[in-house]
Amino acid sequence: NAGVMQNPRHLVRRRGQEARLRCSPMKGHSHVYWYRQLPEEGLKFMVYLQKENIIDESGMPKERFSAEFPKEGPSILRIQQVVRGDSAAYFCASSPTVGSTDTQYFGPGTRLTVL
């Protein structure tokens, strides 16, 4: 059973460009979470999605960031007009069902560098 897949693993963008990060959950998992890890910091929750629904986006910046989890295909975290402060590691996690006791399993992350 393959784990959570994220691609690309490394992404370099210039200021003002768009970044698209993809996440494929573990087989059988229908819940996806995105977290951001700034250098030397812990992970911060961004958004929680189920298929075709955003359940909780309380951690998403108000502008430039969006996320989706379509019926078919991976979840996408999209950052428009990137700035240097967006440089971070972005981790996706998945869980099989909704519930506070469920373990979230993390992917390897995408490391975004904004020049």
Next chain:
Amino acid sequence: AQSVAQPEDQVNVAEGNPLTVKCTYSVSGNPYLFWYVQYPNRGLQFLLKYITGDNLVKGSYGFEAEFNKSQTSFHLKKPSALVSDSALYFCAVRPYNTDKLIFGTGTRLQVFP
């Protein structure tokens, strides 16, 4: 505010010695507590979790953690450290009836031969 504290940025221990990585939390209601480990340039790997029941939880790679409600702590322990245990360890809490994990800032464990 709900939060997790890992008071030590780094813990150094000699191989073969017991190790403890500390974690305290502040949440309303019953907490669900997790430990993850992160190796360089890798994602987080799940180690163990406390939901309910026995306060001593056993997890992967010989790690265990003790839930102490009165001290609001969930310290990670291992009786005999290995050099390969050297990594970054994160404590996390999932407050009751929410979907997000709240992470501590991490503790770097360095095990010396």
